[in-house]
Amino acid sequence: MKRTRVTAKLRLYPDPILKAVCEPVGDDEDVSGIIRDMMHILTNSKTGVGLAAPQAGHTKRVIIVAQAGFYTIMINPVLLDFSDIKAAREEWCLSYPGRSKTILRPTEVIVGYRLQNGLKDQRRMFDFQARIALHEIDHLDGKCKVGE
Numbered sequence: 120m121k122r123t124r125v126t127a128k129l130r131l132y133p134d135p136i137l138k139a140v141c142e143p144v145g146d147d148e149d150v151s152g153i154i155r156d157m158m159h160i161l162t163n164s165k166t167g168v169g170l171a172a173p174q175a176g177h178t179k180r181v182i183i184v185a186q187a188g189f190y191t192i193m194i195n196p197v198l199l200d201f202s203d204i205k206a207a208r209e210e211w212c213l214s215y216p217g218r219s220k221t222i223l224r225p226t227e228v229i230v231g232y233r234l235q236n237g238l239k240d241q242r243r244m245f246d247f248q249a250r251i252a253l254h255e256i257d258h259l260d261g262k263c264k265v266g267e
């Protein structure tokens with residue numbers, strides 16, 4: 120088997136792809152290449168805790184939430200519910216190096232998404248993990264509060 124070398128590069132501000140509204144992934148669409156590129160960038164970054172597809176050069180609705188060495192891949196993520204309780208915390212973004220911003224976000228969310236095998240799933244996320252998911256979902260709509 121020929122080994123494919125991953126050459127995906129992290130997209131940095133002011134790359135216009137960071138402003139793109141990403142398209143939903145189709146039911147039969149294979150996004151394994153996109154996920155491979157994203158994992159390559161995320162696992163090679165020292166500080167990244169999440170990544171959205173446009174940061175890897177793809178305008179598809181795919182995010183990865185990383186925490187404690189575990190990676191949750193979410194295809195077509197949708198915010199289903201969120202808490203009224205919010206917290207303000209400092210955030211960073213790999214695509215906006217050197218910047219940070221204190222952002223108010225719900226402390227608890229439920230995110231619906233598709234798995235790589237096509238099945239639907241949802242996850243209740245708290246605190247830092249909820250914040251990562253919300254940050255990455257923003258990217259899919261061409262937004263990043265850290266960079267605004």
Ligand SMILES: [Zn+2]
Pocket residue numbers: 211212213214254258263
């Ligand atoms: Zn970001």
